[in-house]
Amino acid sequence: MAKLGEGDKRWIVEDRPDGTNVHNWHWAETDCLDWSKKFLSNLLSNKTLLSGEGNFYIKTKKIEKLEGEAYVNIRKGKIIPGYELNLVLSYEAEAKDSDGNSVILSTEGSVEVPYISDENAGEDPEIRITIKDDGPIGRRLKEAFIAKGKPLVFEKIREFVDAMAKGGPAKDDLEVKKVSAKKPASGSAAASNNNAANNSGSSAKESKKKVEKRKEGFKTITMSEKFSCRARDLYEILMDENRWKGFTQSNARINKEVGGEFSIFDGSVTGKNVELQEGKLIVQQWRFGSWPDGVVSTVRLTFDEPESGVTVVKLTHTDVPEEDRYGNATVVENTERGWRDLIFHKIRAVFGFGI
Structure with missing residues (x-):
């Protein structure tokens, strides 16, 4: 990122007069929250854990709550899932x-998994198990649920994570596209296509290599930063045009509405x-002005306030x-x-000095 005020021409955004989405680089996002509720409900609801063993009978009831967000981004066949969910099972x-x-x-209890996230997809999440009756028998029932139910919950969450990695509700659309792309032509056209394919095998291999190379030419940046402020204040400083100008000492135009456009760092x-x-x-x-035509990235910032006056921001x-x-x-x-240096550290300096 160029230093502010230098006016490095490589960072100047060059608008295309024809507005073309070059090489179809723009991504399509599918909301997966409702799908996630149904998927996890099917996996976790009405499951018998104990049926008389030790004279205990334990059964899951239903998902009482699933809050947060879940989505899948798909671009040029590449699947990028994202989710941060809070699950409560009775x-x-x-x-x-x-x-x-x-x-x-006879009693009831609940299971809370407060943070199911794509960031921790390879790990078992934190789990909290409670029971209404806290007497000796109630505690034994809780221990029995921990022994039988906890592994089940982890297993089903892993199934959800695997399903999201494969596209979630967008998987079917991807499969349809793959089948359509592989559907052979009929009659003489098919024979002609087969001959052409046989005669140009090496060219096809070269083309495949080039496609794979393009897909491999991108990276994901992740960060987690803690600030001594309220989440709403941190959100506002990132979305307010005048405040952005103040802490970056650069020109900015920011529209606060969904679908609204913005320009920051003097148009870089x-x-x-x-x-x-x-x-x-x-x-x-x-989009940075120095990037190849049509390349657009996705910035995702989540704000969590674990305690009053403390905010954790996670960037993807x-x-x-x-x-x-x-x-x-x-x-x-x-x-x-x-x-790190031009955004997060400068915001931290603002709040640190009480401005």
Whole structure:
């Protein structure tokens, strides 16, 4: 990222007069929250864990809550899932006497998985298990659920993570496209195509290599930063034109509406708001002027306030090209440094000095 005020021409955005989406680089996002609720409900609801073993009867009931966000970005066949979910599952537990005839305790409990995230896709998430009756038998029922139910919850969450990695609800559309692309032509046209394919095998291989190379030329930047401020204040400083000018000491134009466009760092970066939730979420398209034509990245900022006056911001910046239009291979490094030094550290200085 160029230093502010230098006016480096490589960072000037060059608008295309024809507005063409070159090489179809723009991504398509599918909202997966409703699909996630149905998917996880099918996996976790009404599952029997114990049916008389030790005179205990434990069964999951239903998903009481699934809040947060879940989406899948697909561009040129590349799947980029994103999700941050809070799940609450209820269960019922019953204990009978030694003869198995009389019920000595019937109670309920809940399972909370507060943070199911794509950032921790390879790890078992934190889990909290509670029960309404905290007496001796209730505690034994809770321990029985931990032994039987906890592994089940982790197993089903892993199935959800795998399904999201394959495209979630957008998977079917991808499969249809693949089948259509492979559908052979009929009659003489098919024979002609087969002959052409046989005669140009090496060319096809070269073409495949080039496509794979293009897909491999992008990186994802992730960061997590903590600030001594309220989440809504941090959200506002990033979305307010005058405040952005103040802490970056550069010109900026920012539209606060979904679909609104922005220009920051004296026009070096332009983009559009994709999704906004005040104090919680910013999703934007970002483009640097030095990038190859048509290349647009996705910036996702989530705001979490674990305690009053403390905010944790998580950044995911996807589809950052490894090289700019001039062949310089420092784009990812410079972009990461720009986020750290020109944005996060300067915001922290603002709040640190009480401005």
